[in-house]
Amino acid sequence: MLRLLIVDDEKQIREGLGNTINWKDVGIEHVYTAANGYEAFKVVCDKKPHIIITDIRMPVMDGLELCQLVKEAYPSIKIILLSGYSDFSYAKQGIVIGVNNYFTKPVNIETLLVFVQTLVSDIKREQIEKNTFKQKIFTYLSMNEEQESTAILNQLCLQENIPRHKNRLFCIMVEFDQYENLETDYDKATRLSIKRTIKKVVCETFTEPMHSFHFSSQQDNQLAFYVFCNTYDHVQAFKDEVTHRVEEIRSLVEQEQLSLTFGISKTYSKFNFQKAFLDAKDCLAYKFFMGYGKLIFSESMDQDPFKTHKKITLNHDDIAQGIKALSYEKLIQGVQSLFDAIRTASDADEVKGFLTYLIGAIGNEMKTIYKQMHIIDDMVEGYCSKIKQSETIMDCFNIVETFCIDGLEKSNHNLIHSNNNLIGIALDYMHKNYRDHISIETVSHYIDRNANYFCHLFKKETGVSIQDYINAIRIKQSKQLLKNTSLMAYEIADQVGFSSYKYYYNCFKKNVGLTPTQYRNKTFHADTKYI
Template sequence: MLKVMIVDDEPSTREGLEMFIPWEDLGFEIVGTAEDGFDAIEKYKELKPNLMIVDMKMPEMSGIELIQKIREVDSSIQFIVLSGFAEFEYARNAMKYNVKDYLVKPVDEDELIPILTELAQGFKKEEEFSRVKKKMDEENKERVIQAAVTGECLDELKELFDHLKWNRFRILLIEVKKNEYSLGDIKKQLKQVYELDKKGLIFTTGSYIGILLNADQEVNNNIAHIYKAIHQNIQAKFVASISQTFKEIEDLSTQFNIASDLIKDQFFYDEGIILHSDSKPVITVEEGVSKDKISSFQLSEVVAQLVFALEIGDKKVIERICMNAGKYMIFNELSEQTIKEKYIEIVTSLLKKLMYENKNIHETVSNILSRVYEIETQSKLTELLTYVTTLLEEMLDSIDSSDSDILVKKMIKLIEKNYYKNIKLETLAKVLNYNRFYLGKLFKDYTGEYFNTYLDKIRIENGKKLLLQGLKVYEVAEQVGFSNVDYFHSKFKKYVGESPSSYKKNHGLS
């Protein structure tokens, strides 16, 4: 609706115009009335009408004086003047101020309505023209920026920069993930946030929405604030990057490429941040780590390590091996796609090896293999590592503990942790729910040693360490699990070739 104000010192005229003209049907609404020029000026400032119907003769300030004052600050407002006399001089003075029409009181309804109809059509055409012009101006600005990021149209860009009167700039790039919102909707939303307050100019290039930021505004230098503002206004998943601050137009293309490269490497960074030149990848090679060891990455070695981790049932070791594999690949500067392919190769090689060695896990392996290629869909390295370790832990949970090799390895691990206790094969057989003689045979076949012999050797090896620490022979015997010191003495001499005292003397302690 177009806003109308009626200014007349006669209440009957004001009321008559309000009552007898079908304003809404004609596309207008009365937003206010005034009884003199001073009252009208104050209300004009507040109401900003599109049309004022003004009486020529009013006390203290005439209609012509009122029109003159308002026309000094507003060239778009329209006026219709009223007078009690059909005098040419009034009409001529009114027309100097671009008045739409001049009507003699009392106002004839049939005379005013055609004028209002013509005015409404004029406003509509003007509004459409302004809209088109604004759109063309915006499109031209965007075209200039789009060309400038490739190093073209620098002269036109300089004109735009001079017009903006900004001294420093930054490029912010946003890549929106697949969602129900179109880039046009998001772009429109960002325009309301940035362009209305002259914080930045919005443009699109390729799959990115870009913002040429006014870095003179201190708030735009706060990256956390920028992320929060975008997050509040984009109801979709996105990744964003920001360039360094620059002053020269020749730097725009370079800074755009820096921001673009950061987005292309988003796989290596965390979610929920705006990427910038100081951003740290989620996986880095720590100082002091041997670069030679990292650079000599062997896929078969990673698979072998994971096989062992699965066999001993250690989830933390599985996570560490997967993480280290990522470090190997990052140090060797492998691309996102190559890293995904390598992890797929690691998991498939591992599963095939396990399936060959464990005949009873075919169904689980097949199930996991059917999901291995989802590794390629992971958008972040952290997501990929979590997905891979989840698959391997699922494999770990399905491995049958009755497999003989796995069983013996568990026994060895148990011995190494508890050698100083009163460990017996009979006790283990009960715990593992196996026949003692069968379990002993499995152990002998795998290690080449009888259970008790293997246990004695573990105890003696640990006893040697304690002797070199200065402990007395009887103290060592007790700490490694021999209740009788003479028995320890005889076992030690059998496996070491000398007595505990001689070993202690001959290996550096007097």
């Protein structure tokens, strides 16, 4: 949407040009007016018009002074001067300053509109060129093509009206977290809508109140901003403002169940685009260790423990023992201790390389139990691929943990079939011994398996936990005793194997919907109804 500013101290001319011409016919959506150069420059700073039509002779601040200020602050704005015949020498000064044309009063409206239409075409062409530049710039910066990127960015500074006196800059990089989920969880139309909305929010948040411009990666999963300031600006105040605005963005993005990570460079002298970009990009690399949705400042990384190299050593004895014992608990404890050791490693690729090796080592241990080796090999290949694509160290932990569970299930499944239906043996034991104070531990001990892992396996196979299954047997038997005997409820609780009446009472009510006494009374009345 293009914007036009009309500046003239004569109200009749000002309002006549503003209100009697259908500017939308030539591509102008918004028209603003001002009575002198001083008022006009405030409008320029606030509204950032694309075209200014201004008189020369005005009180407070004349048109030439306005042109000078505008061209210094916003060099890409197009300017048309209006002058009387006697002002022609001033008009020539305007051409030197960089105005695009001048017209003598009274203005021929048709001629003026034709020229405005030409300017509109030029602006649209420049916007297309600017978008083309922005598509190239991310690639150039990423490939460290400093000469090419600097030339394009200098041109963008002019097109984006970055004031010349803003001689310092810093770079903000914004990255969609778990971008592949956005690609797979939504259809194309919804995905595009979400990305447009978030990009619009981010761009408006950083661009409108600041001297900045943005560009995005070809995959559209990253945005970069250059924010410009000058030597006299309080840079920390700028960054405090950025922090505040990031919090605003987070709350909006969370509504879409998404998150963004922000990397913010140090402050550099103007035209050090490459250094600022790479600095901000390095900040994003720390997302691997710090997790999703963080705001990462380059200054805070200088003294960070992640920058202190710590050699990773491989010791997976605990993991090997956990696999041999089919102990889910021991296995995960071993994985956790390894992850605790690598959290302060200095390089994400080194960590990923270590973890792919670890998955291979775990796979080799599993092969000693699970004889169908090609299945383990396929698992190892699939999980190693996931490690390479992971974005954070917690993602890696979850991948390794899932691999261990998956491998143990396959290994244990192999043993179940070779041990004549282990679950069936456990069920038979529970039905025969529910009156004793049996527990998860006694059942697991009977079948000679690790308690934690057998719990996991039992629930997977039956849909209920071991304890819930034992309780269900006991409740069923207690209902028969309530109905057919005169035993007190606490006596029945003890007879069917509950360790306390209170626990029996709670379990009974949860399963049956009545207390033991209510159930007995209900069944008694039902039996005597027909006597």
